[in-house]
Amino acid sequence: MNRILSLKLLLVAMACGIVSSGSAEDIDFENDIFPILDNNCLHCHGEDESESGLRLDRRVFMLRGGDSGLASVIPGHPENSYLIEAVNHAEADIAMPPDEDKLPAEEIELLTRWIQEGAVWPGQMDDVVTEDTEHWSFLPVVRPEVPEVVGGDEDHAIDAFLRKRLAQEGLDFSAPADPRSLIRRTSIILTGLAPTPERTEAFVTACQADGDAAYEQLVDELLASQHFGERWAQHWLDVIRWAETNGSEANLYRKNAWIYRDYVVRAFNEDKPYDQFVREQIAGDSMGVGEATGFLVAGPHVPAATVGREPSAIRQARADRLDEVMQTVGASVMGVTVGCARCHNHKFDPISIKDYYSLTAVFQDIEFGSRFPEFADEHPRRQRGKEVRQEISKYRKQLSAIGGWEEDWGAYREIHFKPITTRAIRVRFKTPNVGLDELEVFGSESSRKNLALPKNGATLTGFPEDGFEGRYPIDRLNDREFGTMNWRVELPKDTDELPWVKIAFDSPQEVARMRLSSNREYFYDTDYLDKKPHLPRYQYDMDIMDEAGNWKPWTGTWVTTTKLAKDHPERKAILDEVQKWINTLAEDGPQPSFVGRFVEPDVTHVLLRGSPETPRDEVPPAGPAIFSGDLGLDSSASGAQRRAEFAKWVTSTDNPLTSRVMVNRIWHHIFGTGIVPTTSDFGLAGAPPTHPQLLDWLASEFVDAKDANPWSMKSMIRLMVMSDAFRQSSAPNTEAVRIDASSMLLWRFPPRRVEAEVIRDSVLLATGALDPAIGGRSYRIHNEKQTYAQWEVLDNHGPKTWRRMLYQERMRRVDDRIFTAFDFPDCGQVRAKRPVSTTPLQALNLMNSDFVVEQSVLLAKRARNEAGDSLPKQVARCFELLLDRQPGDDEIETAIEFSESQSLELLCRTLINTNEFAFLP
Structure with missing residues (x-):
């Protein structure tokens, strides 16, 4: 250097x-x-x-x-x-x-x-660098004509494109699926839940009269179900690697990250247009949906406490966190591996290292952490927050008439005292050891202006100025950074001078409140630690400077806690009411949630070989040049403006990737494989589309739908599941298998194993134990732990866990000891397509785990209650509840014999282990 x-x-x-x-x-x-x-x-x-x-x-x-x-x-x-x-x-x-x-x-x-002198090269001064590409996904979307199917009366565009391609191979669709298979397939794909036996029978009966009408009614019913959003939210969460721990060595819990998960569920249920869905996740703080920016901080990160204090390590960790944002945005929305351009130009795609750092410039104001989400006025949490704050204010007025008091806000202590106008305050601590990450000063109850900040004209001094051994300087008390980077003082016990802090204002200010905290970051960002950071309860006196420049005692711990409590015994009941409403506000109102926090955006430079120690040319916030990503911004633009302009650009109908990537992703979840099999890589290293014209027709239909809402995800899903391709049988065909063994051409509906969540939720549904409540805090299966200890699974099967698996605590690097075996993602890497494995552990877990054993008891009990004392009827009911059908003649005889010699409970465990239960028909 x-x-x-x-x-x-x-x-x-x-x-x-x-x-x-x-x-x-x-x-x-x-x-x-x-x-x-x-x-x-x-x-x-x-x-x-x-x-x-x-x-x-x-x-x-x-x-x-x-x-x-x-x-x-x-x-x-x-x-x-x-x-x-x-x-x-x-x-x-x-x-x-x-x-x-x-x-x-x-x-x-x-x-x-x-x-x-200008690098003059005669004859070459007018040459211009241009970056052209003929790669299909980087070219504009052009709506193709729907092909005419020879010898058919095709009226569904998807089927027309597919049949044309099949005809080239001498193939055609298979026969339609039977009604029982169709309703089970459709219900699981759209809601993640199998149909009830009663709904199956009603559908079978309706199909006898008018199969098309019955199926259309079924599809509309499932799309309107609140469980639709739960199912499709999980697909999105897989792609962005969302989880509730940070995945680092400490693997700390991300407090209230579930706020974002619930936003995604609502977005799918409300059929939020996809372009709006994307814009809100990138710039929701300026759109009244602040919880949506949890998208940007969904990936793993290393917290500051683990990074340490070495400046180069801090810079490297910051660059790594921004790269996690790049991976999330690139894989989910753009379908491009932008992270490959972090250290050099992309090896395959026309994305340069300058493009990469221009993208990081867009998100320079994003930091991993918590904040109060920005809610529109009509948001339920904001409305409730107003109600609760009115109650707090009512009791505060009663306390003001008595004198000062302290409030416990979890993250900090807020000290209230009689308002006074002064040019300076001084806080004198009565112990030689002090540790604070922030000291804030405010005026009246309604004021949100922190008078202690340098930007508001405050100057902070004190003793000792440099803190303990110079590692914890006093200016950390008003740097707006919460956490382990604090001011810490450790003086000898017999010292003559104790720590003190002085805050001088540039003009007289009214002061009425003070906040003290020791590690606010831990309270806001994490939870479930058995040694939580305690709030500072230091003894102190606070002085104010009078007009003559002399210090005058004003308040202190003895005044606010001891003297007033002794003189006014009625004060305790009022304080209890205030604290009760503070706790209510923390639960029902806007609350700090792990949806990212904002910092002042830095000027962004290209980093040579990806190292923060070798910054080079400055770059503006922009998208990749190959896609005309100029946002018209420079380094002076605010963070919110950068993200808002990028969100508009990436969701523009002129962007060739956004619509293609999403319709392909929807196709993948419906048919098992995308038209582009590499659903998050549309670049040169990705797989080519099997039906390129169909993909472009779907992409153009998505944004320019003639008979539906533009960018409607439900309309696109409905279009696909209403096709003959989706409704055909999954049965094999010897000749077709020889030509297309993987069923990529969709000569049949490709059978596949269902996901871990579907298996678990379907078991709970069959036993009648499933709690269908939508949203809310995740249910806990883990312990409380020390900071650097590992999470342990304590209860993965009890009644408190009987909600959909979407709501299970999502911990990185933790095996839930049952369904992780079914390829449930670790959330450390993008999982646009889950792997499907077959292992002995899967069968063992579905036969012997506490969850399955317990649920089999409940299932057998339900079958006995609903079928009476007849064992054949009990057996038949178990088949209905788990497989949506009656057993065949050979099955019933064998199952009765097995139940008599073993038990009905063991029969239930056996049925749960069948391929029929675990595969889409």
Whole structure:
């Protein structure tokens, strides 16, 4: 770094004329520069061979640079030109020519002067760098004509495209699925729950009269179900890796992260247009849906306490957190692996390292952590919050008439005292040991202005100024950063001077409240620790400065806690009421939730080889250049403005990826495999579409629907499940299997195993134990733990867990000891498509786990209650509840014999283990 700095200083000095650059004669490119390039560079960086993607045989390629993404030559600026760093051997990794073949000093000076004078290359000055691509997914969406099917009367566009492709292989659709298979398939795909036996029988009967009408009614009923949002929310959460712990060494819990999960469920149930859904998740803080930005911080991260205090480690961790945001946005919305351009230009796709850092510039104000979500006035939590605050205010007025008091807000203590106008306050602590992460001062109850902040004109001083051993400076008390980066004082017990803090204002201010906290970050961001950070209960006195500049005692712990309690015994009941309503507000009103917090956005630079220690050119907030991602912003734009403009750009109908990626994702969840099998990679390294014209027709229909709402996810899902392709049988066909064994061409509905959640929820539904409540806090299956201990599963089967698995605590790096075996994702990596494995552990868990054993008892009990004393009827009822059908003649005989020799409960466990229960028909 020192060598690079010295080189840049020298070059700047040369540019300013402070240091002589040698001869004043103009550089002659043909005689002075080209021989240097030809003799030393072009054999490795020419037309025939371009190591590291770098060509130096034409000026235009020099301006563009190689895989590093940095321009080799920046005319007029040799100090920023990568070529000059390389030939000066500023770093061993980039030294060119390598080893001992360094250019002579006079040749380096010639190259430097050439660049300083504009890098003139005769005959090439008008060449322009253009980035073109013919890759299908980067081209505009063009709506194709629906093909005419030879010999058919096709009126469904999806079927027309599919049948045309099948005909090319001599194939056609299979026969329609039987009604029982169809209702089970449709119900599970749309809601994640199997139909009840009664609903199945009603559907079978209705199909005998008018199968099409009965099916259409079924689809509309399932799309309107509140369980639809639960099912499809899980698909989205898989893609963005949402979980309720951070996945680091400590793997701390993310407090109230479930607020975002519930937002996603509501969005699908309300059929929120997809473009609005995306915009809200990127810029919901300015749209009245602040909880939606939980999307941006859904990935894992390392907390500050784990990173430590080394500045370079802090910078690296910040870059890593921004990369997690890039992975989330790139995979879910754009369908591009933008993270591959973090250290160099993308190896496959036309996305440069400058594009990557321009994208990080968009999200520079996002930090992993909690905040109070921004709610619109009509939001239920905001309405409830207003009601509760009115109650708190009512009791505060009673306390004000008596004197000062303290309130416990969990994250901080708020001290109220008689209002006074002053130019300064002083807090004198009565113990030699103090640890605070923030000290805030406010005026009246309605004021939200923290008078202790430097931006509001406050100056903070105290003793000792540097804190304990200089590691905890006093300015941390008003830096608006909560957590372990605090002010800490540890003085000898027999010290003559105790810690104190003075806050001086630039003009007289009315002060009436003070807040003290020791680690507010832990309270806001995490939970379920058996050693939670305690709130500071330090003894103190507070003085105010009078007009003459003298200190005057005003309040203190003895006044607010001891004296007033002794003089006014009625005060305790009022304080209890205040605390009761504070606790109610924390539960029912707006509450700090892990949906990201905001910081001032930094100026963004390209980081050479991805390292924060080697910042290079400044870049503006923007999308990738190949997609015309210019947002018209620079580094002065606010964070909210950056994200709002990006959200508009990424959801524009001109963006070729957004609609394609989402309709393909919907297709994947309906048919088991996307038209593009790599659902989060539409780049050159991804798989090509099996039906490209169908994909573009769906993408254009999604945004320009003629008979539905634009960007409607429910309408697109309905369109797909109403097709003959979806309604056909899944039975195999020998000739078709020979031609298309994976059923990619959809000559049948491809059978597949259902997800872990479907298995678990279907068991609970069959036993009648499922709690159908929508939303709310996750149910707990884990322990409380020490900070760096591991989570332990305590109860994964008891009655408190009998909700849908969507609401189970989602912990990274933790096996739930039952359904993780069924490929439930760890949430550490993007899971646009879950793997499907077959292992002995799956059968063992479905036979012997506490959950299945307990639920089998409940299922047998239900069958006995509903079928009476007849064992054949009890057996038949078990088949109905689990498999939506009556047993066959051979099955009933075997099942009765088995139940008599073993038990009805064991029969239930056996049925739960069948492929029929675990696979879509």
